[in-house]
Amino acid sequence: MAAPVRGGRQFALPLSLPASSARADFLEDASNAEALAWLDRPGEWPLGRLALFGPAGVGKSHIARATAAAQGWRFLEGPALRGLPPPGPGGTVLDDADAVAEERALLHLINLCAERGERLLLVGREPPARWPVGLPDLGSRLRATASAGIGRPEDALLGALLAKLFADRQLRVAPDVRAWLLQRLARDAGTLAEAAARLDRAALAARAPVTRSLARAVLAGWEGFGEAADDDASETFAEAASPGTAALL
Structure with a gap:
């Protein structure tokens, strides 16, 4: 069972556990504390969006799926993102956002979420300011996106x-x-x-x-x-x- 922390709340392991995507299955340590704190407060995300980043194997996708499930948001994959995305139910999680198939589709998604007041969680290996993008407008929006990292587990x-x-x-x-x-x-x-x-x-x-x-x-x-x-x-x-x-x- 997950260990209770912070006044009885439970957090998820920053690791990909195939058996569950529930937040109650997560534990907190120094490698993920900042990211989990941000994910618990989507209403405080600057501009309504957040980027979650970290190396492979630390459970970014698992945490992202758990967040989407807990919030009732849709979950999308960056390599499959094309065209103008449909509106999401209050928020969108985009995994592998630094590997999108079409940069313009990501720009449209960011703009659409901003226009509708929906939350947007982007997931990648590096902070979005470091993503190699060609569209100037997309680059400026990524640089303005708050980010939280997940490190290697202790x-x-x-x-x-x-x-x-x-x-x-x-x-x-x-x-x-x-x-x-x-x-x-x-x-x-x-x-x-x-x-x-x-x-x-x-x-x-x-x-x-x-x-x-x-x-x-x-x-x-x-x-x-x-x-x-x-x-x-x-x-x-x-x-x-x-x-x-x-x-x-």
Whole structure:
């Protein structure tokens, strides 16, 4: 379960969890706190629009979908945006906005939302002021758009996420095994979720607990898994992997 923060509210993990797009499934840490605060106050967005940016794998699309669902807004994909978009139900989320098929379509969308007083959330890898656009009018509007970034998740958040993924599957994995996994798995939520699914299937088939030996046998050769120095996990990872970590986020 997500940890309650800020007077009982719950936030979402800044990571792509395929099982849910609910805001209640998110946890907050330093990597996403500013972005989540802005997303909670769409009425305060300057000019009625906001850009959410960050590197691949930090869950921008997941957070964007959750925001669209919570607000009742439509969700669009930048590469598929063409022509004059229809009006949205109070707001629009445009994912991969920095990869739009037609710049003029994005300009029309920004203008349309401004004319109708609708909120617009743009999602990309860089702040909109850095997007390479050719239309001067579009460039000026992007530079005037407020932006909030999502960074790479900290070790504690990754540990809490991995513990949650196992708990959601009712799969008990010892803290030292989770710490060992965190040292070897790619640092993104999709990889952690896939690893948890693979280990769950293997443990069920073998009718055995998830150990280092089983995990190595199941994950060896998979692109999301890499061998590290075979030493004991650091205290940082051990603490990150413990169930109590979520209470700190």
